[in-house]
Amino acid sequence: xxxxINREQxxxxxxxxxxxxEKRQTMPILSNxxxxxxxxxxxxxxxxLEIQLIATITLDSNEMGEITVPARKFLDIVRLLPNExxxxxELSDEKVKISSGRSRFSLSTLSxxxxxxxxxxxxxxxxxxxxGKMKKALDKTVFCMANQDVRYYLNGLMLNISNSKLKLxxxxxxRLSIYEDxxxxxxxxxxxxxxxxxxxxxxxRLLDDDEAELNIQFSNSNIRIYFKDIVFSAKLVxxxxxxxSKVFDQPFFNQIxxxxxxxxxxxxxxxxxxxxxxxxxxxxxxxxxxxxxSHNPEHDEAIEELIIEYHGDxxxxxxxxxxxxxxxSNLDSELAVLTIASNSSSCFVEEPxxxxxxxxxxxxxx
Numbered sequence: 001x002x003x004x005i006n007r008e009q010x011x012x013x014x015x016x017x018x019x020x021x022e023k024r025q026t027m028p029i030l031s032n033x034x035x036x037x038x039x040x041x042x043x044x045x046x047x048x049l050e051i052q053l054i055a056t057i058t059l060d061s062n063e064m065g066e067i068t069v070p071a072r073k074f075l076d077i078v079r080l081l082p083n084e085x086x087x088x089x090e091l092s093d094e095k096v097k098i099s100s101g102r103s104r105f106s107l108s109t110l111s112x113x114x115x116x117x118x119x120x121x122x123x124x125x126x127x128x129x130x131x132g133k134m135k136k137a138l139d140k141t142v143f144c145m146a147n148q149d150v151r152y153y154l155n156g157l158m159l160n161i162s163n164s165k166l167k168l169x170x171x172x173x174x175r176l177s178i179y180e181d182x183x184x185x186x187x188x189x190x191x192x193x194x195x196x197x198x199x200x201x202x203x204x205r206l207l208d209d210d211e212a213e214l215n216i217q218f219s220n221s222n223i224r225i226y227f228k229d230i231v232f233s234a235k236l237v238x239x240x241x242x243x244x245s246k247v248f249d250q251p252f253f254n255q256i257x258x259x260x261x262x263x264x265x266x267x268x269x270x271x272x273x274x275x276x277x278x279x280x281x282x283x284x285x286x287x288x289x290x291x292x293x294s295h296n297p298e299h300d301e302a303i304e305e306l307i308i309e310y311h312g313d314x315x316x317x318x319x320x321x322x323x324x325x326x327x328x329s330n331l332d333s334e335l336a337v338l339t340i341a342s343n344s345s346s347c348f349v350e351e352p353x354x355x356x357x358x359x360x361x362x363x364x365x366x
Contacts, residue, residue, distance in 0.1 A: 001037055001065025002090035005057065007081050007100070013055035016230065017046035018075045020053045020202055029110045032068035035089075036112070037061065045115070046071060051199045052118040053206075054231040066112035069096050077105050118233060123217035123224055127161065127187045131227060132210030137168045140179040140330050140357050142204055145197050146172035153239035156194045163187055169241065175323045176244060176360040177330075193218055194241055199234035206232060247360060251342040254312035256285065257352065260336045264328050266304045270294045271321035273302040280364045281321045285340075286314040294321070317344050318364045324349070327359035 017033055025031045025048075034045040042057045077098055081087065087100045091109070098105040138157075146154035149172065160167040164187065167180045195203075206227060207214075215226040218236070225232040270281055274294035284291040290306045317340060328336050333351040340347045349359040 001063050001067065002088070003037055003042065003059050003061040003063055004086055004088045005042065005059060007078060007083065007085045007087055009057055010087065011078055013044055013057060013229070014075050014078055016206060017044045017053050017055055018071045019205065020048060020051050021046045021071045022048045023072075027116070029068055029114055030116070031071060032110055032115075033071040033074060034066065034068045034112055034115045036066040037063050038066075047116070047118055048198075049116060049118070050196060050235050051202060052231075052233040053202070054233075056229045065091060067091055067096060068110045068112055068115055069107045073107060074098075077107075120222045120224065120233060121219045123219050123222060125161070125187070125189060125191055125219070126215065126217040127183055128185065129166065129183050129214050129216065130210070131207045131212040131214050133181060133184075134214055135204065135207040135210065137166065137179045137181060138200065138204040138207070141168045141170040141177040142200055143326055144170035144172060144175055144177040144359075145200065147197065149173065153194055153237055153241055155197045156237045157197075157200045158241040159193050159195060161187055161189065161191045163190065169244065171244070174320065174362050175327070176247075177327075178244075178358045178360075180356055191218070192241060193220070193223065194237035194239060195223065196234060196237055199223075199232075203232060203234075206230060244360075247341075247346055250345075252348075253315060253340045253342060254310060256290070256338040256340075257309035258290065258306060258336050258338065260328055260331055260334055262306055263336055264325065266292055266306055267321050267325050267328070270302045270304050271325075273300040274321055278364065279321045280318050281324075282316060282318045284314075284316045285310060287311060315340065315344070317347070319347065319361055320364055323361045327361060330357065330359070332357075 030048060036043040040059050040061060042059050044055045046053050081100050085100045090097045094109055096107045096109055141157060145157055149155055154171055154173060158169040164183050164185060166183050170177050212228055217224045221236055223234050223236060270292045271279060273296055274281055275296045282293045288310060290308045293303045295301045327349040331351050335352050337350050337352050338347055344363055346360050346362055
């Protein structure tokens, strides 16, 4: 097996593949990338057995063969070669010889026969969606996923398809983000699946072309996404996502309208003197006025007042400043709308016009 390839053709797909491969592996071969040459195409495969990425590159070669090479070493070699250089790769005596200009490298290999197969069930559902639309939906929700929570279904993202509607939901138990949009076509089915955290992060990283189209196929246990010359596969989280709809069925105080950037800047300033562990900021809300305040164990204190559009009862409530900043930063409008539940159990952050994006944050007890 031998072929010649341009560095720029190889570098990006190889970086995408290597990001899926875990540094510490139970099986040594999982630290390798599988190279398959066939039908004038080079296929790169990387997996951690939960997620798999396959990238395909067109070659000017009628060679055939397959081998696995150490993924990170291979990437470092390709990355550090000069731009636009030609890379020649040849398999000889169970070693892969890589040459480019005056550089020569020899990498040890493991047989492709031992490379584990990524098991997938039959994928009975599918839909097409614009990559830019999907990327935006992921960006608005991904930061709310839990990390290593014992409630493992929170360590992922819920994807809900309801005919032509797409809904993404993520929560870490303290905050919840919901993004809804139209798929742009009727799917004719209703389905709920949970994508694993690592898969969601890798997918968001992959979607670098807003104009491209995604072909998403899934079953109850697997998802496969075709994006340009890449095939992304992941095993789904086997669990039921909690029913969060009850949070909408309760009485609320009147809405608070405030300039998004004013709130962002004030939160950032007041958070400087908040307790480093809890990051709590107190909101004292009265007719037309919002007072933000924070303090810490060193007895430092910060207070800032903002003019708001609010008519109703006075109230006092505290929030994690980072959670609110994340929510407000993800609004597209200039105006932020805050709606606090009458029992002070939650606060909605949303836009005044289009209701595509909703963010719910739970208060703190300071």
